[in-house]
Amino acid sequence: MWFVFALLSAVFAALTSILAKAGIEGVDSNLATAVRTVVVVFLAWGMVFLTHKQGGIADISKKSWIFLILSGLATGASWLCYYRALQLGEVSKVVPVDKLSVVITLILAFVFLHEAFTLKSLIGCLLIGIGTLVMVL
Numbered sequence: 001m002w003f004v005f006a007l008l009s010a011v012f013a014a015l016t017s018i019l020a021k022a023g024i025e026g027v028d029s030n031l032a033t034a035v036r037t038v039v040v041v042f043l044a045w046g047m048v049f050l051t052h053k054q055g056g057i058a059d060i061s062k063k064s065w066i067f068l069i070l071s072g073l074a075t076g077a078s079w080l081c082y083y084r085a086l087q088l089g090e091v092s093k094v095v096p097v098d099k100l101s102v103v104i105t106l107i108l109a110f111v112f113l114h115e116a117f118t119l120k121s122l123i124g125c126l127l128i129g130i131g132t133l134v135m136v137l
Contacts, residue, residue, distance in 0.1 A: 014095075017086070018091065020082075020083060033076075037076070037079065078101075082094070100128065100132055
C-alpha cells in the first residue's frame with residue numbers, strides 16, 4: 001500500500017509544479033508560498049478532524065514535537081526556495097534539480113538513520129545525478 005501512496009505523491013507533486021508555475025506569474029514567490037501553505041494547513045487539519053485523530057495531539061512526545069517542528073521548518077524553507085526557483089527558471093529544469101533531494105535523502109538516511117546504502121542505492125543515486133545533469137545542461 002505504501003507504493004500506491006508514494007506513486008500518488010509523485011503525481012500530486014508533478015501537478016504541484018505545473019499548477020504553481022502557471023499560478024506564480026506576476027505574484028511574489030513568498031506570497032505564493034504563503035497562499036499554498038494556508039491551503040495545505042486547511043487540508044491537513046481537515047483530514048485530522050475528518051478521521052477523528054485530533055485527540056492524538058496530547059500524545060505527541062517532546063522529541064516528536066521537536067522533529068516535527070524542524071521538519072516543518074525544512075519544508076517551509078524548501079517551498080520558499082522551490083517557488084522562487086520556479087519563478088526564475090523553467091519548470092523542466094527546476095524540477096529535476098529539486099528531485100536531487102532523493103539522492104540527498106538517501107545519503108542523510110545512511111548517515112543519521114543508519115539505513116543500508118547498497119550497491120543498488122549507489123547506482124540509483126548516480127543515475128539520478130546523471131539524469132539531472134542531462135536534463136539541466
